[in-house]
Amino acid sequence: MTNVANCKKCGALFVQTAKRDICDKCFEEQFKLVNEINDYVMNAPVESIFLDNLLTKFNLKLSEFEELYQAGKFVKISQKVTMKCAKCGNIVPIANKTNMLCSACAKKLQNEI
Template identity: 30%
Template sequence: MNELANCPKCNALFVQTQFRTVCADCFKIEEKQFETVYGFLRKRENRKAKLNEVVDGTGVPEEIILKFIRLGRLQLSNFPNLGYPCSKCGSLIREGKICASCTKDLHGQLQRLQREEEFQGQKVQEEKKTYYSNSTKR
């Protein structure tokens, strides 16, 4: 959905879309930066460059390169040493939002929570039971 927004870089007013998150002037600058990064990585000797080497070789800020990766403009399958940080721990990943160890940790936490909820549910059910006596004494 299109909406009016201020550019996060220069504070200019522009119409924000799903694909364009900066104003037209800043978008042109980003496009030039993309061409610089892609031109650097296209060279055979730079295809195995790591993120910090790409930053040093092009002068393009790391945040912009990560944005290109997240948007899918730089295909990581072509560049084996590039990646982006895990949202939880910051380790280098190539797909998704969190790394395998954080995923495993989250699954473990969810399973523990589910077991605890089941235990609480059983406890509530036991408290609701009515007990009758078989005694014939009155």
């Protein structure tokens, strides 16, 4: 029996072959985008790139980036892409973050709870 599902991204019906919740078209687009972002960051002649600039350049929502990041798509560039900690304002590589906090603040927050 074939499994037909709605694509999580575009809503189109597609035949679910792998453990995937998006259709082939969206999967391919996402794959391309991830490659483009990785290439762009790896080849950028700067030491670090601010996450906000990256999102603007690739017209990507933070939530979309987060999802891909959680899926391990940006491991290669996670030391080069930086973000501002929502709490202390320090600029840290996204590799050192938990949600939108730097690891120091995330740790502090955990101790407070």
